[in-house]
Amino acid sequence: MSQGQSKYLERQISICKENDEISPRLYSEYGVNLGLRDPDGKGVLTGLTNISAVNGTKVISGKRVPCEGELWYRGYRIETLINSLGENEMGFGKIAYLLLMGELPSDEEQKTFTSAVRHYRKLPTNFVRDVIMKAPSSDIMNSMSRSILTLASYDSEAKNPSLQNNLRQCLQLIGQFPMLAVYAYHAHVFTNLDGSMYVHNPKSELSTAENFLMMLRPDQSFSTVEAKTLDTAMILHMEHGGGNNSTFTTRVVTSSGSDTYSTISAAMSSLKGPKHGGANIKVMNMMNDIRKNVKDFSDEDEIAYYLRKILSGEVLDHKGLIYGMGHAVYTLSDPREKIFKKYVKQLAKEKGRENDLLLYENIEKLAPELINEKRKVKKPVCANVDFYSGFVFNMLNIPIELYTPLFAVARIVGWSAHRMEELICTDKIIRPAYMSVMEKHEN
Numbered sequence: 282m283s284q285g286q287s288k289y290l291e292r293q294i295s296i297c298k299e300n301d302e303i304s305p306r307l308y309s310e311y312g313v314n315l316g317l318r319d320p321d322g323k324g325v326l327t328g329l330t331n332i333s334a335v336n337g338t339k340v341i342s343g344k345r346v347p348c349e350g351e352l353w354y355r356g357y358r359i360e361t362l363i364n365s366l367g368e369n370e371m372g373f374g375k376i377a378y379l380l381l382m383g384e385l386p387s388d389e390e391q392k393t394f395t396s397a398v399r400h401y402r403k404l405p406t407n408f409v410r411d412v413i414m415k416a417p418s419s420d421i422m423n424s425m426s427r428s429i430l431t432l433a434s435y436d437s438e439a440k441n442p443s444l445q446n447n448l449r450q451c452l453q454l455i456g457q458f459p460m461l462a463v464y465a466y467h468a469h470v471f472t473n474l475d476g477s478m479y480v481h482n483p484k485s486e487l488s489t490a491e492n493f494l495m496m497l498r499p500d501q502s503f504s505t506v507e508a509k510t511l512d513t514a515m516i517l518h519m520e521h522g523g524g525n526n527s528t529f530t531t532r533v534v535t536s537s538g539s540d541t542y543s544t545i546s547a548a549m550s551s552l553k554g555p556k557h558g559g560a561n562i563k564v565m566n567m568m569n570d571i572r573k574n575v576k577d578f579s580d581e582d583e584i585a586y587y588l589r590k591i592l593s594g595e596v597l598d599h600k601g602l603i604y605g606m607g608h609a610v611y612t613l614s615d616p617r618e619k620i621f622k623k624y625v626k627q628l629a630k631e632k633g634r635e636n637d638l639l640l641y642e643n644i645e646k647l648a649p650e651l652i653n654e655k656r657k658v659k660k661p662v663c664a665n666v667d668f669y670s671g672f673v674f675n676m677l678n679i680p681i682e683l684y685t686p687l688f689a690v691a692r693i694v695g696w697s698a699h700r701m702e703e704l705i706c707t708d709k710i711i712r713p714a715y716m717s718v719m720e721k722h723e724n
């Protein structure tokens with residue numbers, strides 16, 4: 282940006298700010314729930330769902346109190362589902378079936394479902410060359426969104442609104458997402474980082490996690506432990522109620538009658554935000570910054586000193602956020618983080634990363650109190666799913682550019698289930714109200 286442009290924009294921004302300003306007082310005066318959250322932070326009720334439940338509080342003697350976090354998929358606790366899988370069993374397909382269809386599959390149903398998803402694990406002829414390799418970016422979420430929208434041009438039924446067609450499109454995208462992510466990454470490495478371009482075709486006998494690792498690695502190799510860890514991570518990321526930002530976006534866009542490709546691309550735009558799924562990349566950047574500025578990972582005072590600097594906006598990205606901490610629903614704990622931690626401990630030991638783990642654990646211990654100290658409110662804060670996920674992906678040698686895309690490879694299952702539920706149950710455009718506080722210049 283030239284100096285002249287920058288000066289012009291600075292001047293215009295000050296005009297925008299002056300004319301856009303709304304006194305925070307008006308929000309409480311008119312009873313507006315900022316961020317669609319009531320004064321206690323509880324989300325405004327906007328819908329009903331059969332797909333999952335996310336709980337961070339419970340009512341005891343008529344009073345809502347914080348509790349250990351609970352996540353349920355279609356009536357089953359997430360812990361039960363994870364534990365029900367065999368030691369080396371890849372559960373992505375089974376849990377995706379559960380979320381989409383509403384019940385656990387029989388062996389026969391699972392087989393048919395798996396072969397349906399496998400069937401869709403291919404891209405149109407020359408798609409990699411004509412779409413993915415065009416203007417590759419380090420922002421793989423953007424590359425994927427472009428691919429998703431372009432896939433509509435290859436679909437002669439793109440706008441067919443039947444439920445069957447919508448389900449077909451969802452299954453197709455679930456099958457194609459790993460390819461869109463991994464190939465976009467390789468195209469970026471080839472074009473922008475002077476590396477090599479690999480396009481390994483998915484193998485029909487492999488699960489989603491196995492294919493992801495196989496397509497990513499030049500020599501296509503991966504271990505069962507690596508695939509199982511990634512498979513578990515994806516199950517944990519698949520679904521999180523109707524109110525999370527990207528799933529709500531899915532429901533909003535679906536309610537306008539838009540097609541599957543446009544809806545899923547909108548959900549991608551939401552997920553990549555650093556306060557949502559994009560936090561997994563932010564956590565890694567934050568940890569790298571902390572490693573550079575904290576000498577002794579066991580020294581809680583030294584860590585707290587630096588975390589306070591992050592919170593004051595003095596360092597890092599000046600946003601004042603400790604990434605991976607806090608959640609809109611969970612209070613005492615995020616159940617997924619607890620499951621992740623088991624894997625983290627095991628992997629950190631195997632990979633000799635115990636010192637890193639110590640730093641993570643100390644941040645997890647110190648951050649809640651420091652956040653409360655800053656915001657002058659006593660509200661429980663816990664580490665969220667994004668806190669340890671990047672550490673796990675890093676120990677699996679997955680490049681940072683693919684962290685949020687990996688989240689999307691999993692969450693598309695939840696988006697699809699919510700799109701189908703919105704289409705089946707509701708035929709009403711979502712349209713909340715904004716109270717106008719503008720100054721009128723004429724009668």
Ligand SMILES: CC(=O)SCCNC(=O)CCNC(=O)[C@H](O)C(C)(C)COP(=O)(O)OP(=O)(O)OC[C@H]1O[C@@H](n2cnc3c(N)ncnc32)[C@H](O)[C@@H]1OP(=O)(O)O
Nearest residue numbers: 322556557558560601602603604605606607608609656665
């Ligand atoms: C997959 C996911 O989306 S999980 C979330 C991933 N996101 C992150 O890790 C980013 C860091 N965390 C955050 O930004 C927030 O905790 C969110 C977006 C997750 C939840 O936000 P909210 O529901 O508004 O949080 P909550 O009501 O508990 O707290 C609000 C206040 O605490 C502050 N706060 C909450 N979390 C943090 C944090 N991690 N670091 C610093 N301050 C925080 C907010 O800035 C806000 O302050 P304000 O009232 O002065 O504006």
Ligand SMILES: O=C([O-])CC(=O)C(=O)O
Nearest residue numbers: 521524525526609610666
């Ligand atoms: O529920 C939310 O607000 C954020 C989210 O998607 C998750 O934690 O997985």
